[in-house]
Amino acid sequence: MSDEKPDEKKVKLWDFPVRLFHWSLVAAIVTAWWTNRELMIDIHAIAGYTVLALVLFRIIWGFVGSSNARFASFIKGPKKVIGYALRIPRGSMADLTYAGHNPAGGWMVIVLLVLVAVQAVSGLFASEDTFLFFDGPLVAHVSSDLASTMNWIHHTNINLIYAMVGLHVFAALFYLVVKRENLIGAMITGARTVPAELAARFAQIRFASPIAGIAILAVCAVIVWAMVTVARG
Ligand code: HEM
Ligand code: HEM
Known part of the structure; x- marks a missing residue:
């Protein structure tokens, strides 16, 4: 049975x-976070390489993917972002509903992508010689000064990830509980239920081929794997 009411449409x-x-990004980050310890550092590194491949994929998909996945469709100027943020508390559905990321959420996406990319890249240069006895694959190729800066970034940036992921999950729960908008369900199933009069907005999305997406992701995984293998020598 559908839970759609007559004046609502599933899009x-x-x-x-x-x-x-x-x-996959959530799973890889949680795995990396959980495994930054003795005996599990090899899994930590693999989780980190997975993050790298995923971010690389998302950057490419941000240019060639479905219309609402493209950066150009959801990166908006400060006027739109502030205007939208001010409307959140009392905004109507028509006002707050975008067929993709809203102007505030769009910037959150960029911030999260940059932070997780910085974490994964700095990890390639990180090392620990006391308990873990592990060198990132690029440590041997750079000066010890650069390696220790990267180590510092790896330790510091994780705190920014905690803060921004916290804010991100809080925002998703805020929409669910306060605005009664299930954005989380939409990120799982791909579908969202909206008032029928807003459905036309979603009909305009141009979806790219999912097979092409999976192929690009596979190529990104091979690129990261090759880079790590060559760097390790
Ligand atoms: C490690 C933790 C997480 C990271 C790094 C992360 C990162 C991201 C990124 C990069 C996007 C943009 C998706 C895209 O356009 O490709 C996104 C969207 C989204 N995430 Fe997360 N996420 C995390 C955890 C979660 C969790 C736990 C939830 C659910 C409670 C969640 C709910 C959502 C939702 C609902 C969207 C879509 C927002 C919208 O409709 O504009 N995320 N997240
Ligand atoms: C986005 C992916 C990653 C996340 C979320 C992550 C997270 C973390 C965290 C939370 C720590 C502990 C930091 C602390 O104790 O202050 C850590 C340490 C470490 N990570 Fe990562 N990491 C990632 C990717 C990588 C990669 C790709 C490598 C190398 C291949 C790597 C190598 C290391 C090493 C060697 C340490 C130990 C450094 C030390 O204790 O001095 N990480 N990571």
Whole structure:
């Protein structure tokens, strides 16, 4: 049975590659966070390489993916972002509903992508010789000054990730509980239920081929694997 009311319509919002990317990223970050310790550092590194491949994929998909996954469609200027943020508390559905990331959420996406990329890249240069006895694959190729700066970044940037992921999850829960908008369900199933009069906005999304998305992701994984293998020598 459908839970759609007569004045509501179920619309497609997120393509499969975006959803695969999101939940794989969450799994990889949680795995990396959990395994930064003795005996598990090899898993930590693999989780980190996975993050790298996922971010690389998302950057490419941000140019060639479905219309609402493209950076150009959701990166907005300060006027729009502030205007939107001010409307959140009392905004109507028509006002707050975008067929993709809203102007405030769009910047959150960029911030999260940059932070997780910085974490994964700095990890390639990180090392620990007391308990873990592990060198990132690029440590041997750079000066010890650069390696120790990268180590510092790796330790410091994780705190920014905690803060921004916290804010990100809080925002998703705020929409769910206060605005009664299930954005989380949409990131899982790809579909969202909206008032029928807003459905036309979603009909305009041009979806890219999911097969192309998976192929690009596979190529990104091979690139990261090759880079790590060559760097390790
Ligand atoms: C390590 C933790 C997480 C990271 C790094 C992260 C990162 C991201 C990124 C990069 C996007 C943009 C997706 C895209 O366009 O490709 C996104 C969207 C989204 N995430 Fe997360 N996420 C995390 C955890 C979560 C969790 C736990 C939830 C659910 C409670 C969640 C809910 C969402 C939702 C609902 C969207 C879509 C927002 C919208 O409709 O504009 N995320 N996330
Ligand atoms: C986005 C992916 C990653 C996340 C979320 C992450 C997270 C972390 C965290 C939370 C720590 C502990 C920091 C602390 O104790 O202050 C850590 C340490 C470490 N990470 Fe990562 N990491 C990632 C990727 C990588 C990669 C790709 C490598 C190398 C291949 C790596 C190598 C290391 C090493 C060697 C340490 C130990 C450094 C030390 O204790 O001095 N990490 N990582």
